[in-house]
Amino acid sequence: MTNHHKTNCTVCGKSFSMSDLRPGRFVRPLMADRISADHPEWNADAYICHGDLNHYRSQYVQNVLASLVEYPSRIDPVAQRVGDDERDRLVDGKMT
Numbered sequence: 001m002t003n004h005h006k007t008n009c010t011v012c013g014k015s016f017s018m019s020d021l022r023p024g025r026f027v028r029p030l031m032a033d034r035i036s037a038d039h040p041e042w043n044a045d046a047y048i049c050h051g052d053l054n055h056y057r058s059q060y061v062q063n064v065l066a067s068l069v070e071y072p073s074r075i076d077p078v079a080q081r082v083g084d085d086e087r088d089r090l091v092d093g094k095m096t
């Protein structure tokens with residue numbers, strides 16, 4: 001039996017099957033803050049589609065990267081290398 005029930009993404013307003021949506025309560029708090037800043041009606045009981053989630057995730061990663069490069073002069077070479085690894089992990093890793 002297939003479930004054809006569709007639910008709207010609160011962010012873009014398009015309808016998706018539940019497998020393509022993520023409930024707000026499972027979104028990282030820092031990303032949730034960012035989403036609700038753009039979409040005040042979005043909350044822990046609302047849903048966001050994977051496309052929108054990826055959009056906010058990349059914004060979130062860029063924010064983290066910006067904070068890492070903000071004070072390069074305070075980072076010694078070893079820590080700098082760790083920072084590079086962390087950046088690679090953030091960019092390549094799945095932050096779910």
Ligand SMILES: [Zn+2]
Nearest residue numbers: 009012049052
């Ligand atoms: Zn959406």
